[in-house]
Amino acid sequence: MNDKEKRKWRLQQLLQKNKDKLKKTHKYSELFNECVESLGDATIVLSEESGRMIMHELVSIFPLASWGRIDWSKVERKIKVNSPTEIINILGKELDGNDTYFFILWGYSDSPCLKAKLGRIIQYVDGVMRVGTDQFVFCLENSVVIEFYHDGDITIGFAK
Template sequence: MEREERKKRLEELLRERRKNEEKLETERRIAEMLELFPDKDKVKILDEKESNKVETEMTECFPVAWYGRIDWDRMSNKIVIPNEDISNIPFFLSQQSLENTLPVYIIVGLYKYPVVKTSLTTALDNIEEIMSMGPDQYIYCPLSKYVIEFFHDDIITVGWL
């Protein structure tokens, strides 16, 4: 029986260790996201549950292709923007009668980073740092129903419902 008790104890220790490692990894990802924004009081890092909710809401509103990118072929309201026109995104949105002062969510496409809630201005002011986080990022505004996809091949697409 002593062998079984040792085995159970070892399994318990391994579970605790994995849980601690996951917690440390989550804290590292949060810190990494916060580093992107010099003015930290303008951003809110969402917890895992809130992040999943926002990501799910975005993918329910905008069709996602099997390879992880928004399926722009299924969207009629869209515009492709060259990199040099990133600062004009608020203007493009207002041309479509979309409110660009409402809160937005920054979603880093891979690596399970937490979602960041902020303003479009703050997101765009820090877009170079955000784009360095991985191959694909999204700025999603659920209230105005638009999404901006920053794809890894330097294609920026804005879509709205």
């Protein structure tokens, strides 16, 4: 093995050790842990405080109705979609493709906020939706939200 291969192998060993350590000490539900794992290595679990800040930003841009979903009557630009695969087609035109990072917030779950790439979120949306009901997938940078409501409604909202 040359030096570059040795460094790569060592990095892989350290990453695996960290993953194993997280699995042993992670205090969240098994569904949440599976969701994080499926979303990939680029996924970030935010602290409780950071999650609250992201939720605050979300509701300051997209007001919530008293029953906990976005008050779509107050959002001028919105699109209802029939399936998660439509999201990529719609947002691909609006954003820089599937590599744009979004925050995942659960309406009724004690699971922390995640930051992951949109393409991975859509690819593993079933796992994301199993963690809790009424998910908000929010891109602060582009002021875009995708609401997955528990009755099957999927709506994309744009603030800009």
